[in-house]
Structure formats: C-alpha cells, structure tokens
Amino acid sequence: MTDDEFQAAAGQLDALVQEFETLPFPEIREMVFDLLQAVDAIHRESLGRLVGFLRQQGQADLVDRAAEEPVIRLLLLLYDLVPDAELARGEPANFIPLHEIGEAISTSAIIPASMGPVRRARALPFKEAARVEEVPLGAMKAVEVDGVRVLLFNVAGELYAVLSECPGSMAPLHLGNFSSPVLTCPWHNEAYDVRSGERVDGWETPKLNMIPVAVVDGTIQVAVQAPSKAAPSPVS
Template sequence: MTPPERDVLDEVHELIGALESHADPRVREQVAALLERVDTVHRTALTHLMSAIHAMGGDAFVNRLTADPAVRLLLMSYDLVAVDRRIQAEEALDAVRGHLHARGIDVEITELVGGVVYVRIHGLETNGVAESAVRQDLEEALKAGLLGFQEVVPADRPGAGPGLVQLGRSRPAHRPVYREVLALHDLPPGRMRPVDVDGTSVLVANVAGELYAVGNRCGDSPLPLEFGELNTAELRCSWHGCRYDVRTGARVDGGTERLAVYPVAVRDGAIQVAVGVEAVGAG
C-alpha cells in the first residue's frame, strides 16, 4: 500500500530545521543568510505584485486567485494571506456541500491534524445514504482543494483518533435555504436558464426531466456559461470549449476545474434553488 503523501508545509519546515541544526556552525550561518535573502527578494516582489493585483482587480479577483491551493500556499508562506488550513478544508468541501445537502447530508469538520480531516456526518441514518459514498465525495473535494490531504476519518467512529480534541464551538448541522427562481413549465427538457439566487449567478438545467443547478461561470473566470451548449448532461462553454457534467459539476474533458453544484427542489410547480444554508432549528 502506497503511504499517504506528506504535508508539504510540514516537510519544508523539517528540511529547514535539519539544515539549521547542522553540526557545522558555518553551514548553519550560511543557511540562515540564504533563507533571509531569498525571503527578502520573494517577499518584496510578492507584496508589490499582490498590491498591484488588488488595485486592478479588487477583493473578488484576489479571492479567485487564492482559491487555488498552490497560490494560497505560496502567499501563506509570505504572510500575505492568513494561514488557516481549517478554512482551506471548509472551502474545499464547499464544492460538494450542495450535492450533499440535496441528499439531506451535512458534514461538520471537527478537527484537522496534518493531512487527516476528522468529520462528523449528519443525516446518514434518516436519508439512507451510504457513508462510503459520502466519504468518496469528501475525499475527492479535499484532494482537489487541500494541499497535503491524506484521509477523511469519521469522528464518531470507534477508534477514529485517540485524544481527538473537540472544538468548543463546532458547526451545527445545516439545511439548504431554497429560493424560488422560475416556473417549472418555463424550463423544458434540454434547456437551461440563468437565474440570480441571493446575489449568486446560477445556471439551472433540465436534463431529461431531472433538474440540476451549477455556478454560472467557467472555472475561475467571470465568463458566464449561459451562452454555452447543453447536450444531454454535458455543458460546453462558449468561451473556452470546456465541457462539464451539470449533474456533478466535474470537467469531462480532462480539466481539473469543478463547477459549484447547488441543490434543486420543485414545489407547487416552481423550481427552487439553494445557495446558502441555515442551522437546523434556526428561524
């Protein structure tokens, strides 16, 4: 069995620590001088670069850049964005939360230790969803969005981790908040429509009578997908030619980008979409 990939930040710190504790004092001095100069050159350039990017594109564009795990890791190394791997893990899971919420499942991260993410899964018993299927969704999202990810461990399972620290303010279970977006008869099979849901641009598609909702932009770009072509469940972007499966949000042409997927419901002849959640029992 192949051992899990080590956390890159931990490995870098160990390598630097080994050089800084070298038996030869001259090596230690040279390593310290080298690291200081590399840090100065990179920090100065990156600080100026981020200032220019922010001035030209604002917070929204900076947020799109830092959504990339490699970019975030680099900027975190120079204190240009906050080092919070818990937030990284939460953001990675956002890619599948809509899909899980649609099945009545919510996931709570209880602890993150190195590359191991401990989770509490809500709704398995009442909705008849297999834990293995949920774990597969979580692992795929974390592999894509959390650098150094190793495995998902259900926190409630016996032996899930001795001495696991429970957070004093863990996230409660959530449920999707649905908004009515259009009439069902306005979206026949094979068609798609852009809608605005609480300020989020969403594309609703009817695939052979089944409704799906995805984020209305291609990858990390601001370019809308509403002008693309829908062929069964495959959506082709009119700008780049990228192809997505609207049922899962995944690229089907070899790309790594994934569209946000939102839960959809039909009530009283109206299509409803949820882009936000609320704590169970709220309101």
C-alpha cells in the first residue's frame, strides 16, 4: 500500500465512523462500536504480545528502529507501545491528536487532519474516578466508575489504572496487596507490575486489564466500558 492509498483508507475509515455516529438507530450504532472495540482489543493484545516478545528476546532496538517508519509508528502509538509525548502532559491516553503525531513522526502527508482523535472509534468517554490527592505516592485506591470496579495506583508519581479483576477470572483484586509497583492477587498469589500489567515472574499468562488514565484539573479520569451508569464511589 502506498502512502496515498493509506491516506485514502484512513479517510474512508473516518468517514464511515462519522456516518455511523449520526445513525438514528442507537442499537445499531452501539453494536458497530462494540464491534470496533472487540477488533481493537484483539489487535491490541496480539500486537502487544509481539512487541513484548521481541523486547524480551533482546530485540528492543529492532522495535525502536521499526518505529521510525511513520505508518508503523502510528500503529504503535495507537496501541501505546511506544512513548507518547501527550502522556507526559496529562492528555488522555486513549486519544492521540493528529497534530502531535505529525510533529513526532512527520505523517501530516499521510493521515488526513479531518480524522481528529485517532481512536475516536472506540467511543470511550473519560469519567472522573478520584481526586489526585486521594491516591498518594505508593498507594492503591479502589473506586467504581459507571458500574465498573477500577483500581488506581500511584507509582513514583505516575498514575495507572486497571480493572479490579484477576486476569483470566472474575475474582476481584481490590483486596490484594500492593507494594509499589507490584500488585499481588489475593486469590491466586500471582504478582503483577501495574505499570505494564505483566506478571513479574515473566510467565506468559493473561495480563491485567490496563485502563487509559488522564489527569484533568486535579482529577484522575479513566476510560471504561460502562455496563450501567453510576457515580464514582469507593469500593469497600
């Protein structure tokens, strides 16, 4: 695929998403976005494991060199697999403004500006979870956002969020022990690094369900798929 063809495909995707957003049929619209999210989840996990495998095999330099190619870097940015300057400024991790992508990887000639935030198709709004001061250095806080149990962590001043579910099961994690940056499951005694979601012993098992997090005006905001609407509240 040429750069022009990539640009055309990106433009078509944007046009289709905008068209679905205006459909007068809420149920169909939700089904479409659920489909996009399912595809996104599969791609995210598969690509994440591939990049993780290459890094574990001592090929981190290969990943970094590949990321110098604009289209590859865009894909890695979309799935949070390379550093993004936006995160350092507290922008929502679930969105990548195109003008920043253009500055970072010089893709202004490839990605049409009309696309807006690249991940808009996921349609996951950020919701307030807690105040920044409620999660001090080295602490874990359990909250409920729109009916979803979420764990917030402060690791060396950086904030992280995961679903309060043990990977591969529905067992809640909020009763687990947190010794920054490691969370230990109270049910299976498995230890996870909350910065990456991976097991600290290196075993190839399902990872923690990482959640996009942002800090806005002193509040910690997360993007979750809500089964129901409920105000954020502490989990006892």
